[in-house]
Amino acid sequence: MVGSSITKDEYILALEDAAYNGNLDIVKLLLDQGADVNAQGGIYGNALQAAAYKGNLDVVKLLLTQGANINAQGGIYGNALQAAAYKGNLDVAKLLLAQGAEVNVQGGIYGNTLQAAAYKGNLDVVKLLLAQGAEVNAQGGTYGTALQATAAVYGNLDVAKLLLTQGADVNAQGGTYGNALQAAAAVYGNLDIVKLLLTQGADVNIQGGIYGNTLQAAAAVYGNLDVAKLLLTQGADVNAQGGTYGSALQAAAYKGNLDVAKLLLGQGANVNAQGGEYRSALQAAAYNGNLDIVKLFLTQGADINAQGGIYGNALQAAAYNGNLNVAKLLLAQGAEVNVQGGTYGTALQAAAHRGNLDVVKLLLAQGANIGLHTVDSQRASLLHAAVASKDRETLNLLLEAGAHIYMAQTDAFNQTPLHIAVILYYPGVLQILESSLDLAVKNGKEDPPARCY
8 A cells, every 4th residue: 555654646756757767676666555557647647658758668568467558648748659659669669559559549749659750750660650550641739740740850751751652641731830841841951851742742832830831931941042942943932921921031031041032032032022020021130130131132122111010110120139230231221210110119219128238329329319209119218118128328328318207207007217117126227217317306307206116
């Protein structure tokens, strides 16, 4: 019987740990003391899954003879067979199947056992599962199908070939990447699998997945120039819309893939296409500080003041991330320093919010309006943003440049700059504000505030 000094949960974890570590004698002892062989809990759900994951064949045999439920559900891999398949533990997988494990049972992060084995490139296990009746086109899990799972990892060419010869649907939809071709294109150097899928009839322009289309997936991976070239020769739509980045060009811009960006523009990509998280390719490049790509886009006619996206325009995106050289270039090429829009209202407010001192200095030197109040920003004034950044140098610079402490003005959170400093406990910032406020009151520029702390 389980000793009264040891809790049920402790026995569950002890049994799973012993099974995971292959401690056969300890597993026997715990079972003799009344530990429940089918107790649920822990990362692997039960002792059998833990032993199967680690390939501890003798422990698996013991647990099965003691009544372990071979198809018990739970844990990260859903069941013991999926755990063994994921790790490529062929002998354990054979034993489990011989003892009645269900080859097509659903569950776990990979949805089914075949997908787990395919993802890890465990060719022998994949062969075994297919011979035992695994459904090659079963849906579910992170990657939707076994073919997409194997395509999502570099080097799984043999597994991909096997699945296709067994009837895998090359254009099956679902999963993270939407289809197998997009999954393959999203992995650096996966050219051989991309070629294989295309020869088997993969639709180069099929929509879906996180990247929207295969060309965008290739553009979003640094150095995948050969894959992008192949897709274009196979008829990929260079201006296809959708996905995280809206277009392949925006994906290349965000990731800093200069050669891919040049290729796409040469194939007719619209440099001013709208869509995606950053709304335009120029804003995506500016956000990540990809100076050479910003230069390229401007020579290709990118609208420097195009509106939209999280940051409203390219200058605000560059200012938010502190990309000084990009900001300089944009201003030199005609970016409007006081244009409004986006989350932070203006480029100056975006820079102040992040405490990007050098960008703040640049914008002020270029005529940024320090008294401009925006309606789109969460912070009601430039000073609100500067205080939230807790950067004292930026705050001092703005105050010296004439930023006014509007104690009557509150932001979207109903806070004044002084409230923010108190609530977030920024002692140095609070001291600067109090000194500036005292001076403003003395000079009649501000009414004495009610004490807020």
